[in-house]
Amino acid sequence: MSSSINTVAVIGGTGNLGTHLVRALLVGGFSVTILTRQGSSTPQPSFSPYTVTFTPVDYSSPTSLQSAFQGQDAVVSVVATAAVQTQKTIIDAAIAAGVKRFIPSEFGVHTRKPGIEKTRIGELLKGKRDVVDYLIANEDKISWTGLSTGFFFDPAIKNSLLDISPSTATATLIDSGTEPWHASLRSHIGRAVSEILRHPDITKNQYLATASFNVSQKQLLEIIEELTGKKFEVSHVNSKDIYQQGEEKLAKGDYSAFVNFLKVHFEADGAGNALKEEESANEKLGLQTEDVKAVVRVLLEETGVLAASA
Ligand SMILES: NC(=O)c1ccc[n+]([C@@H]2O[C@H](COP(=O)([O-])OP(=O)(O)OC[C@H]3O[C@@H](n4cnc5c(N)ncnc54)[C@H](OP(=O)(O)O)[C@@H]3O)[C@@H](O)[C@H]2O)c1
Incomplete structure (x- = not known):
């Protein structure tokens, strides 16, 4: 059986990450089918000049899924966080349909990092870890890449989710604000997935990590101040307080606590969640790191904070 991948079904391809990922796959020359929930009201995006097929699926029905997966070499799941548990049924159907590669909906925190299961964020991400465990247990039937x-x-x-607001010229730095963490443009993630599928042999049954760059809040603030020519009013918040507020939210069943734990996971002093060169799959996937300042300039131009450069 040829290991090359040409046809890709994308679950959640209408979403926040999905649209960027689908475009990258189309640019990469793959034939793409987007699976959507039956009766979904999510608008179907245009990928002009490329064409994609939209296939409504009942994710609780193995028959519906299996029929949608016929002829697909790979399934990429970018399903919403709330629905990650549904992926085991989806994997079973992919196996039954003879799909060669499954990419689960990870795309964030490194859920395989040793010890993460003992942290709050790791507990909240248990659903994602369980799906990768399930893929590992079934890797004799379907290959996977996380x-x-x-x-x-x-x-x-x-x-302004990183607590730096150009519109009010204010910033709230977590602890000292100097802890580096890693981040990816959604276009970069799309290219990474495209490269994974173009090189199925070297990415088989592996959990990989990628990033556009490492950066700290303080570095970002300095870049945004320089680009906007404004001096920001800066306050500091203690990561222990953010964590405690997360605990209080969680006790009330408020899962927006995830954002509290996410900020602490990446941005607290000493967090240690920058992506080290030896951990990065960028070289394996032929991806470059990007220039933070150039990226921020474009994003601020796109939001109208900066006038578009010629
Ligand atoms: N690293 C980060 O900063 C970051 C940020 C956000 C998300 N993420 C991760 O990226 C992945 C994709 O997230 P996203 O924000 O792109 O997702 P999203 O836009 O919220 O949802 C993606 C698609 O999933 C489908 N969907 C929505 N609710 C669903 C449900 N209850 N059951 C089944 N399908 C549902 C919808 O497609 P249809 O309506 O067409 O079916 C939707 O367009 C997730 O793993 C998430 O945790 C990471």
């Missing part, structure tokens, strides 16, 4: 990416950088900058 991909950790750090923060999605472009929406984080555009929506």
Whole structure:
């Protein structure tokens, strides 16, 4: 059986990451089918000049899934966080349909990092870890690749999710703000997935990590101050307080606590979650790191914070 991958079914390809990922696969020359929930009201994006097939599927029905997977070499799941548990049924159907490669909906925190299961964020990500465990247990039937990416950088900058707000010229730094963490543009993640599927042999049954770059809040603040020519009003917040607020939210069943634990996981002093060169799959996938300042400039231009350069 040829190991090459040409046809790809993308679950959640209409979403936040999915649209970027589908475009990268199309640019990479793959034939793409987007699976959507039956009755979904999510708008179907245009990928002009490329064409994709949209196939409504009942994710609880093995028959519906299996029929959608006929003829697909790979399945990439970018399903919403709330639905990651559904992926075991999806994997079973992919196996039954003879799919060669499954990429689960990871795309964030490195869920295989030793000891992560003992942390709050690791507990909240148990659903994702269970899916990779399931793939490992079934790797004689289907091959898999997991991909950790750090923060999605472009929406984080555009929506001031990193606590640096160009519109109010304010910033809240966690602890000293100097802890480096890793982040990826969604376009970079799309290219990474495309390269994984172009090189199935060297990416088989592996959990990989990629990033556009490592950066700290303080470095970002300095870049944004320089680009906007504004001096920001800076305050500091203790990571222990953010963590405690997360615990309080969780006790009330408020899962927005995830964001508290995410910030502490990456940005607290001493967190140690920058992506080290020896941990990065960028070289294996032929991907370059990007220039933070150039990326931030473009994102601030796209949001109208900076005038577009000629
Ligand atoms: N690293 C980061 O900073 C970061 C940020 C956000 C997300 N993520 C991760 O990236 C992955 C994709 O997240 P995303 O934000 O791109 O997802 P999303 O946009 O919220 O959802 C993706 C698609 O999933 C489908 N969907 C939504 N709710 C569903 C449900 N309850 N059951 C089944 N399907 C559902 C929808 O497609 P249809 O309506 O067409 O079916 C939707 O377009 C997740 O693993 C998430 O944890 C990481």
